[in-house]
Amino acid sequence: MKKVFVETYGCQMNVYDTELVQTILTKNGYEAVKEETAADIVMLNTCSVRDNANRKIYNRVHEIRRGRKSPVLVGILGCMATNFKTDLLDNKALKIDFIAGPDSYKHLPRLISEASGGEKTFDVTLSEFETYSDIDPTRQTGPNAWIAIMRGCNNYCTFCVVPYTRGRERSRSPENIVEEVERLVANGYKQVTLLGQNVNSYSHEETSFTNLMDKVSQVKGIERIFFTSPHPKDFPTDLLKLMAERDNICKQIHMPLQAGSSRILKKMNRTYTKEEFLGLVDHIRSIMPDVHLSTDIILGFPTETDEEYMETEEVLKKVRFDTAFIFKYSERPNTTAERLFKDDVSEEQKKHRIIRLNAIQRDIRLEKNREKIGKDQEILVEKIGSRRDPNEIQARNEGNTVVILPSNKDISVGDLVMVKITDATPDVLRGEFV
Ligand code: SF4
Structure with missing residues (x-):
């Protein structure tokens, strides 16, 4: 079974698209792995919005190739695929094997198979209809x-x-x-x-x-x-x-x-x-x-x-x-x-x-x-462990602000609980369970 790894850049839509891509490929007999070094096929799901996005991706492709002993196929997905298709294909030093734009992910099994046969291949056609509504992505992160x-x-x-x-x-x-x-x-x-x-x-x-x-x-x-x-x-x-x-x-x-x-x-x-x-x-x-x-x-x-x-x-x-x-x-x-x-x-x-x-x-x-100190708020637990303490609980309130809570063995990821806000910095709130 060929192993695939997708590295995600940019916005939340790309994070979602990575889940779609992994689901499409898993259904077609590939195994999604968590380490780039363990994969036979590495895809970079790129963004064109960030500054110097293309330079960063070019460097990353070189890095992936340099670090490999076994052969690896490298593909470019996302906005850069559409925006820089010609540059990517013409760049001989870069050695990109396949390119798929945001509306072409269902064609990835074909593109990968063509690329495995040594053919440089791409599909960046934009669709008026593709919404991937028939694909139920395998969720990767959080509650x-x-x-x-x-x-x-x-x-x-x-x-x-x-x-x-x-x-x-x-x-x-x-x-x-x-x-x-x-x-x-x-x-x-x-x-x-x-x-x-x-x-x-x-x-x-x-x-x-x-x-x-x-x-x-x-x-x-x-x-x-x-x-x-x-x-x-x-x-x-x-x-x-x-x-x-x-x-x-x-x-x-x-x-x-x-x-x-x-x-x-x-x-x-x-x-x-x-x-x-x-x-x-x-x-x-x-x-x-x-x-x-x-x-x-x-x-x-x-x-x-x-x-x-x-x-x-x-x-x-x-x-x-x-x-x-x-x-x-x-x-x-x-x-x-x-x-x-x-x-x-x-x-x-x-x-x-x-x-x-x-x-x-x-x-x-x-x-x-x-202004929130002393107030009760409902929070959703996101993970156990904060930057400061592996036992502290990290959650978010209804305004999407991070709330840090003391360790509590009765609390799990995904729980919705009421807390009282006890302290605040510009970036996070601290609270205690009520
Ligand atoms: S053009 Fe870009 S910034 Fe403007 S609404 Fe569309 S996605 Fe947002």
Whole structure:
């Protein structure tokens, strides 16, 4: 039996896709192994969003080849497969055996078999239909089950390559998703996270994202539902009301702001202004006052002035997000921004802005976490053992914040329990069992 190993880079969708790939190959007679060195076939499930992604992958391929005595087939999957197919195939020194794009994973058995015969082979065709709804992935990690409900993106933000590497939006049928949730509950899962590049753009015939959330939250035994990653343009009031109403829908929303200046947002093609974003945050909080909000921010987008950066700072202070993922802009190959705009904000300015904004966000997060001290919260146990102590318990609250608890022999991974928050840092909460 040939042994396969998949190494995953990038977003949660790639983690999910790795589970799909392993399931497809296991069903076709391969064995999935946990060590790259034990595998006959190594696949890198790549991401094009991160900085210098291709250089890192090239280095990794060389490393894999250098460390091997026995022959190994190396394949590239994911966004880089679509984005750099020609570069990958033409690079003689790299010796890639096969390439599969995000919509071609069902063809992997054929691609591997062709590559085993010495043929360099690829399939990066983007599909209007492929949702992998007929594959029930073997879950690899933790008490949370990820469920991809839609794939692709129609938004074309100018800094992002995803619409080109993962194709147009398409959604699975609600019946198929609900069946998967029921199966997961039967297998002991209490928490699911619905996943999509634009998860709240989900649409299948007459079923909207709100309708789907309604159906999923009615599945007996499902106690926590998260979703990611949404776009601010798709938050109708009926969705927010449903979230407020249902105990098992977590009051946590990721709201990628990206920039605080309406001019920069327009250049990014984000389709909302600063004022519209702030109005939406007020609306969400009027329906769910205790909602946990997280965001993504890009600093130093082409032509962003100091004044425009200050607008981002102003939005951050006004909204007081619970978490913010802050990045410096850097050009991504084959994006509209790379083609049309010069990366003209200096590295020094970007560095100055990111240090400043991270410091502000750290203070906000500490304040917000301290507000939770003394409060009771429901947590889901994720693992036994923290960075400091192998007996401590690591869990997450409804806002997706890590909560560390003292050791307790009666507690297992996957348990949902009430705890009292006793201490807080910007990154974690500490608690005790009530
Ligand atoms: S919404 Fe924008 S950032 Fe998100 S995947 Fe689509 S193009 Fe990329």
